[in-house]
Amino acid sequence: MKSALTARELKVLELIANGYTHDEIAEQLVVSRGAVNGASQRAVMRLGALTTPHAVYLATQAGILPGRPKRRTGPPRQPLTARQAEVLTAAADGASLTIVARRINSTREQVSARLAEAYLRLGVTHLPRGQRRTAAVNTARKRGLIPTADKERAA
CATH class of the missing domain: 1.10.10 (Arc Repressor Mutant, subunit A)
Structure with a gap:
């Protein structure tokens, strides 16, 4: 693990681990989708991961994210455009x-x-x-x- 995550990167990674889309995370955190993408990519880079799922795995293994994430139940709020x-x-x-x-x-x-x-x-x-x-x-x-x-x- 290269360095610690910021609060935003940690929250974005946690929401991704729980099955939220980038659009849903942006809505929940009241930021742009680009900000979510940036935070996700910075988390990947800081953790030395290859992909976002790999970053979630590494963060979980390092104890940064709690054990096995809980998956959201039911369909996403806007399942189809x-x-x-x-x-x-x-x-x-x-x-x-x-x-x-x-x-x-x-x-x-x-x-x-x-x-x-x-x-x-x-x-x-x-x-x-x-x-x-x-x-x-x-x-x-x-x-x-x-x-x-x-x-x-x-x-």
Whole structure:
């Protein structure tokens, strides 16, 4: 361990260890996302870590962070952005990326990126590639993040 952490770096590292996103940490600490990113990177550097998870591990091993962190329960406060929800809704019927892009006046690459972000936020990235979209749509519908199939047909 190279040197001690500042109070801000320690708090950011602790919140990261507990499963908060950088945006959620910024909101909680009333700072910018850039300030959170900077504090995170400085903590990594000060601890001589390779990555942020490695910094959390080293801080825990050194006794700087308490034992095993408690994970937050439930979904994040804002699990999908409006654009991610729009793309997931348009892709819910299993259409190709090109067709979804045409539907929402976007590009194939942007649709692919938004779907990947949605998969990550909905926690379906561990599934095989062919099952992710269906699982994401089902999860988002259960949480009320996108309209159900009945509402889509009625609209």
